Amino acid sequence: MARRRARREGRLLRWYRLLPLLALAGTLGLCGALDAAPTTLGRQLLYPVSDVAAIEASAARHGVDPDLVCAVIKCESSWNPTATSSAGAIGLMQVMPDTARSLVEMGLVDGSAWDADNLTDPSTNIEFGCAYLGYLQEHLSSTEEIVAAYNAGIGTVQGWLDEGGVIPDDIAFAETRAYLQKVTLAYEGYQRSYPSGLTDASDR
Incomplete structure (x- = not known):
């Protein structure tokens, strides 16, 4: 038994x-x-897109890849325009209000057309997020450095680089390492899913 x-x-x-x-x-x-199945269910579930016109316009204005913008949005807010963080970041691309105001002061965003206090508006948030990506792109030399700086701050990443570090090998923050991996995977997914551009998604 x-x-x-x-x-x-x-x-x-x-x-x-x-x-x-x-x-x-x-x-x-x-x-x-x-x-x-990048053109059907897989694309819709894994790599959704909204506000295509705003993304394409702002990405073109600031010289950044629309697929990278989508990857950042997916990882930052999961496409929730009213998302907020405990640190005070707001909206689709989790833009900090102080960062938005700085981008206006630097002349990178037209403050008369885009209100830095209206970051829950998708088009406004995308404009500021793309402007910030464009700013990082001007001062850094690789997509990995740009994505790491979007999370950790440009000063932090430049500090690692000034000390002889290499991104991603010498990222000091576990959160930033994980963030870079997530955004990189999402970026590759969007590139595969929309090989002809985001306008593929505009009919949904």
Whole structure:
């Protein structure tokens, strides 16, 4: 009797160990299948897009890649225009109000057309986010450095570089390392999903 119970418990234990592996395999399989269908369900679920006209216009104005803008939005706010952070960042691209005001003062954003106090408005937030990406692009030399600076600040990244560091190898903050990985994966996903440009998404 005891031997039979032990065998039964052993079988149950093996199933409990196997279930998480099966769940992980199923999740990876689903993600792979969705990712392999960039023009249909996979694109809509994994790499959504909204405000296409605003993204394309602001990205062109500031010389940044619209796919990178989408990747930042996905990772910063999951496309929630009213998202806020504990640090005070606001909107789709999680722009800090002080950063927005600085971009106006530097002449990088037309303050008469885009109100730095209206960062929950998607078009306004995208304009300021793209302007900031463009500013980082002018002062840094790689996409990895730009993305790291969007999270950690340009002064921090330049400090790492001045000390002989290389991005991403010498990122000192775990949060920034994780952020760079997330944005890079999303960026690659948007590039695959919209090979002809974001206008592919404008009919949805």
